[in-house]
Amino acid sequence: MHAAPGAGKVFSLPQPFLDARSCRFRMVAMPAPERDSASAPNPVCVEVTRGARVESRHRAAVAVVDTDGRVVLRAGAVEAPVYPRSAIKPLQALPLVESGAAEALDVGDAELAVACGSHAGAREHVETVEGWLHRLGLGGGDLVCNAAAPPLERLRDNCSGKHAGFLALARHLGAPTAGYAAFEHPVQQRVLGVLEQMTGLGDLTAHARATDGCGVPTIAFPLGNLALAMARLGDPDDQPDRRIAACARIRRAMAAHPAMVAGRGRAVTRVLDRLGEGAIVKGGAEGVMAGCCPDLGLGFAVKVDDGAARAANAIALALLDRLQRLTDADREALTDLLEPPVTTRAGERVGTIRCTAPWDG
Amino acid sequence: MHAAPGAGKVFSLPQPFLDARSCRFRMVAMPAPERDSASAPNPVCVEVTRGARVESRHRAAVAVVDTDGRVVLRAGAVEAPVYPRSAIKPLQALPLVESGAAEALDVGDAELAVACGSHAGAREHVETVEGWLHRLGLGGGDLVCNAAAPPLERLRDNCSGKHAGFLALARHLGAPTAGYAAFEHPVQQRVLGVLEQMTGLGDLTAHARATDGCGVPTIAFPLGNLALAMARLGDPDDQPDRRIAACARIRRAMAAHPAMVAGRGRAVTRVLDRLGEGAIVKGGAEGVMAGCCPDLGLGFAVKVDDGAARAANAIALALLDRLQRLTDADREALTDLLEPPVTTRAGERVGTIRCTAPWDG
Numbered sequence: 061m062h063a064a065p066g067a068g069k070v071f072s073l074p075q076p077f078l079d080a081r082s083c084r085f086r087m088v089a090m091p092a093p094e095r096d097s098a099s100a101p102n103p104v105c106v107e108v109t110r111g112a113r114v115e116s117r118h119r120a121a122v123a124v125v126d127t128d129g130r131v132v133l134r135a136g137a138v139e140a141p142v143y144p145r146s147a148i149k150p151l152q153a154l155p156l157v158e159s160g161a162a163e164a165l166d167v168g169d170a171e172l173a174v175a176c177g178s179h180a181g182a183r184e185h186v187e188t189v190e191g192w193l194h195r196l197g198l199g200g201g202d203l204v205c206n207a208a209a210p211p212l213e214r215l216r217d218n219c220s221g222k223h224a225g226f227l228a229l230a231r232h233l234g235a236p237t238a239g240y241a242a243f244e245h246p247v248q249q250r251v252l253g254v255l256e257q258m259t260g261l262g263d264l265t266a267h268a269r270a271t272d273g274c275g276v277p278t279i280a281f282p283l284g285n286l287a288l289a290m291a292r293l294g295d296p297d298d299q300p301d302r303r304i305a306a307c308a309r310i311r312r313a314m315a316a317h318p319a320m321v322a323g324r325g326r327a328v329t330r331v332l333d334r335l336g337e338g339a340i341v342k343g344g345a346e347g348v349m350a351g352c353c354p355d356l357g358l359g360f361a362v363k364v365d366d367g368a369a370r371a372a373n374a375i376a377l378a379l380l381d382r383l384q385r386l387t388d389a390d391r392e393a394l395t396d397l398l399e400p401p402v403t404t405r406a407g408e409r410v411g412t413i414r415c416t417a418p419w420d421g
Numbered sequence: 422m423h424a425a426p427g428a429g430k431v432f433s434l435p436q437p438f439l440d441a442r443s444c445r446f447r448m449v450a451m452p453a454p455e456r457d458s459a460s461a462p463n464p465v466c467v468e469v470t471r472g473a474r475v476e477s478r479h480r481a482a483v484a485v486v487d488t489d490g491r492v493v494l495r496a497g498a499v500e501a502p503v504y505p506r507s508a509i510k511p512l513q514a515l516p517l518v519e520s521g522a523a524e525a526l527d528v529g530d531a532e533l534a535v536a537c538g539s540h541a542g543a544r545e546h547v548e549t550v551e552g553w554l555h556r557l558g559l560g561g562g563d564l565v566c567n568a569a570a571p572p573l574e575r576l577r578d579n580c581s582g583k584h585a586g587f588l589a590l591a592r593h594l595g596a597p598t599a600g601y602a603a604f605e606h607p608v609q610q611r612v613l614g615v616l617e618q619m620t621g622l623g624d625l626t627a628h629a630r631a632t633d634g635c636g637v638p639t640i641a642f643p644l645g646n647l648a649l650a651m652a653r654l655g656d657p658d659d660q661p662d663r664r665i666a667a668c669a670r671i672r673r674a675m676a677a678h679p680a681m682v683a684g685r686g687r688a689v690t691r692v693l694d695r696l697g698e699g700a701i702v703k704g705g706a707e708g709v710m711a712g713c714c715p716d717l718g719l720g721f722a723v724k725v726d727d728g729a730a731r732a733a734n735a736i737a738l739a740l741l742d743r744l745q746r747l748t749d750a751d752r753e754a755l756t757d758l759l760e761p762p763v764t765t766r767a768g769e770r771v772g773t774i775r776c777t778a779p780w781d782g
Contacts, residue, residue, distance in 0.1 A: 101462055101480075108707070108728065111631025113641055115504055116707050116728035119462075119480075143476055207767040217766060270472025271771040280474055346469070346477050366727040367469065367477035405578060406568040410632040 088129035088260030088288055102136030105417035106364075106371040110402060110410055118371035120347070120364040122379065122417055125287035127295050127357050129260060133382070133421035138284040142363040143270060145278055145344030149222050150176045150310050151258055151289055155250035156225045157306035161232030165196070167225075169309075173317035174221030176310060178343065180323025181216035188320065189220045196224075196231055203227075204241040205274035219274035221320070226276075241276045243269065248277055255279065257299075258289035273345060283361045286350055291359030294340060294352030311337050311354060327373045327397050331380070334393055339385050341376060343369065349376040353383055370413055374400060378415030449490035449621030449649055463497030466725075466778040467732040471763060471771055479732035481708070481725040483740065483778055486648035488656050488718050490621060494743070494782035499645035503724040504631060506639055506705030510583050511537040511671050512619055512650055516611035517586045518667035522593030526557070528586075530670075534678035535582030537671060539704065541684025542577035549681065550581045557585075557592055564588075565602040566635035580635035582681070587637075602637045604630065609638055616640065618660075619650035634706060644722045647711055652720025655701060655713030672698050672715060688734045688758050692741070695754055700746050702737060704730065710737040714744055731774055735761060739776030 105120040121136030131138060153175045156162050162172060171192045179185040193199055200211030205219040214220060223240075226247045230237045235246040242248060256264050259281055268280040292299065296307040314321050318332035321342065331341050341351035347364025349372040360379055364371040377397045380386055391398060402411030466481040482497030492499060514536045517523050523533060532553045540546040554560055561572030566580040575581060584601075587608045591598045596607040603609060617625050625640050633639040653660065657668040675682050679693035682703065692702050702712035708725025710733040721740055725732040738758045741747055752759060763772030 110504055110639070110707075111629060113502070113504070113629045113631065115631075116726060118727050141474070143471055143474070205766065209767075268472060268474045270474065270476075271765055271769065273765050275765050275767055275769070278471070365477060366479050366729055366732075368727055368729065371727075404632055404634050404636050405566065406570075406636055408632065408636070 088285065100137075102365055103418050105135055105415060106368075106374050107414055107416050108370075108402060109412050109414070115411065118347075118364050118366060118368050120362060120371060120375055120417070121283050122360070122362050122375055122419075123284040123287040124358055124360045124379065124383070124421070125284055125291050127288075127291045127298070127359075129284075129288050131284060131287075131421065132358065133360075133379075133419050134284075135417045135419055138287070138361075139282045141268065141280040142283050142286065142348065142361075143272075143278045143280050143346070144286050144350065144361075145272060145346060145348050146178045146219065146222075147286065147342050147344030147348040147350035147361070148255070148289070149178065150293055150314065150340065150342055151254055152222060152251050153225055153310055154254045154258075154293075154303065154306050155247070156229045157309050158302045159229060159232060159250070161229050162309070164232055165228050167192070167228060169313040170317045170320055171221070171224070172310065172313035173320035175225035176314050176342065177221050177321035178218040179221060179320065180326065181218060182323055184319065185221070185323070186212070186215045189215050189224050192224045193227065196228055198227055198237065202237060204276070207275060217274065219272075219276075222276075223274065241274075243277045252279070255281075255289070258292050259285040260288050261285050283363050286361035287359045289359065290340075290350050290352040290361060291357060294354035294359060295357040311340050314340055314342075327377070330394060330397065331377070334390050335380070335385060339380050341380075343372060343376075347372045349373070351376065353380075353385060356383065358383065370400065373397060374413050374415045375417060378417065382419065449646065461498075463726055464779050466496055466776060467729075467735050468775055468777050469731075469763060470773050470775070476772065479708075479725050479727060479729050481723060481732060481736055481778070482644050483721070483723050483736055483780075484645040484648040485719055485721045485740065485744070485782070486645055486652050488649075488652045488659070488720075490645075490649050492645060492782060493719065494721075494740075494780050495645075496778045496780055499648070499722075500643045502629065502641040503644050503647065503709065503722075504633075504639045504641050504707070505647050505711065505722075506633060506707060506709050507539045507580065507583075508647065508703050508705030508709040508711035508722070509616070509650070510539065511654055511675065511701065511703055512615055513583060513612050514586055514671055515615045515619075515664065515667050516608070517590045518670050519663045520590060520593060520611065522590050523670070525593055526589050528553070528589060530674040531678045531681055532582070532585070533671065533674035534681035536586035537675050537703065538582050538682035539579040539689075540582060540681065541687065542579060543684055545680065546582070546684070547573070547576045550576050550585050553585045554588065557589055559588055559598065563598060565637070568636060578635065580633075580637075584635065584637075602635075604638045613640070616642075616650070619653050620646040621649050622646055644724050647722035648720045650720065651701075651711050651713040651722060652718060655715035655720060656718040672701050675701055675703075688738070691755060691758065692738070695751050696741070696746060700741050702741075704733060704737075708733045710734070712737065714741075714746060717744065719744065731761065734758060735774050735776045736778060739778065743780065 102119040106118040108116040123138035124133035200215040203214040206217040272278040315336040322328040346367035349362040352359040400413040463480040467479040469477040484499035485494035561576040564575040567578040629641040676697040683689040707728035710723040713720040761774040
């Protein structure tokens with residue numbers, strides 16, 4: 061219902077982005093800010109209560125966008141750039157699949173899911189990544205994530221699956237595995253190209269770029285374009301066949317192995333476990349969440365101003381409910397994520413974390 | 422310099438608060454809000470950068486108040502009520518000392534410091550609390566904090582020292598030790614009386630009251646009055662002799678045993694370790710910090726809107742610097758607290774947490 065034509069704002073569509081491999085990608089710019097973002101902060105989207113009072117509050121921007129870049133639901137400044145952090149791991153895994161590396165190197169769905177995941181460092185995660193690296197003739201010591209630590213700690217790092225994917229891609233491309241985290245390395249350049257296309261932004265080289273917690277580049281772009289990239293991950297119909305197939309395989313892998321994407325009991329894993337391909341979700345550090353509802357043709361992105369994961373999770377769950385993704389059974393199974401309790405350490409419920417986003421759309 | 426007469430706003434001073442034990446306490450109300458707090462959110466006081474961009478931001482209210490209730494420095498809505506949480510542990514320990522319980526029960530400075538602390542649950546904390554309870558003929562099982570857990574876990578709970586103090590006070594008062602966390606229990610009523618006097622607010626029974634993480638009541642009152650209570654803890658000259666002595670003993674105990682107040686390496690412990698009685702500081706959950714500079718006659722209080730401890734710490738350190746509490750040597754020793762680095766997990770510095778509070782005063 062929310063994706064109904066005319067329900068949202070249509071972005072201006074400037075010159076098509078001509079890519080060497082495809083001219084079917086369109087550039088989609090978020091509309092210029094409608095207000096002075098310095099004077100109009102993002103709205104309070106999450107309240108944390110204790111007793112009868114709100115004790116803490118989280119401001120955020122939220123964008124729900126269709127595959128044409130229409131904003132169908134929004135809160136706050138969706139045109140403001142954000143570092144997408146780990147929320148784009150499913151996009152960062154696209155080159156691994158569409159290059160043919162995944163097929164050539166027998167990358168299984170669990171491996172692909174852990175490449176898209178920010179995992180808990182549990183035994184299942186370590187064994188999956190280690191086994192994959194072993195097949196490549198590599199080990200934990202080749203990982204750049206947590207590079208000051210011994211190999212086992214690197215394997216336990218939440219990004220080790222993504223890094224294994226980067227190493228696999230480097231192998232397949234015939235590029236050196238050393239230095240794979242550098243922006244100039246062919247692996248990161250492939251990722252860059254995918255992001256330029258999927259976000260609809262074209263050339264991202266002039267965008268602010270920083271180093272993610274695991275040592276790879278993270279590039280800032282508008283939150284709405286992150287949502288657009290996710291919409292296209294979910295519904296890539298206007299894209300080249302290889303990408304369509306790669307997106308489908310990544311969605312399938314994440315839905316088939318929810319525990320690989322985060323960890324047993326964690327919010328993202330529980331949502332994937334309940335909703336399967338109905339809602340692909342992925343979190344990132346500093347309060348980022350992104351995902352898509354493929355059958356609705358919608359993508360979404362959340363950035364909590366202050367970086368709190370508790371707020372990003374609450375917004376994502378409220379958003380899935382608002383998008384009518386949750387059955388009564390889902391709502392019951394996920395009730396502690398929809399209305400997370402604030403408890404004493406003895407377990408007494410004394411407050412609630414509740415989404416209060418003033419949806420606009 | 423900041424406490425110079427006329428430098429800040431003078432609160433109206435309504436009817437003196439007549440207390441059964443003393444009529445020397447004055448009521449001090451924070452001034453009415455000067456603006457619509459719904460439309461004017463608290464200012465951004467902390468920015469978290471990554472590369473060249475601000476990735477996350479924290480809004481907060483900050484009050485620096487003298488012992489007469491003059492606001493000498495402020496940011497945001499200092500008149501808005503907050504739950505003070507664990508930041509008032511030094512105030513909650515006052516009845517233990519001024520009742521004579523601490524003297525009668527041979528409570529040492531380390532024990533008093535851990536009663537004022539939110540400790541790390543390290544061996545030194547557990548042993549200190551356990552030894553104290555043992556002298557009272559009690560054990561970990563008598564603690565209400567983390568009451569669903571076994572006795573050792575309760576001893577490890579960050580509030581176990583405060584609870585040991587409550588049990589000691591109950592013993593001294595001849596009150597039952599069971600039920601000491603209830604608002605109606607004589608122990609909590611003594612604490613209530615101290616808060617009513619130290620905050621200058623008088624009757625707090627109509628204020629919003631909720632349950633703290635350790636199961637005891639937490640009462641909401643304006644941030645500025647929390648700062649005032651801290652100013653009076655640091656400089657209680659207009660108060661009864663017993664309280665003057667109790668405040669002095671608590672300050673001395675906290676300064677003498679910094680590791681008991683938090684834990685080795687933690688911000689509060691490191692500040693107490695460097696500054697001694699020059700700056701008594703104490704943190705609370707959900708982004709609260711409070712403290713005093715006794716020789717300046719100033720108290721301060723911080724509440725981060727979103728509850729982030731990283732922001733509360735950064736503001737407290739910047740505030741101490743602004744109040745000229747830090748020598749060059751202090752600034753160097755505490756540089757990672759004054760400008761906390763944002764690092765990759767491999768240890769590379771990629772950003773900074775910086776206080777940007779627009780001080781008004």
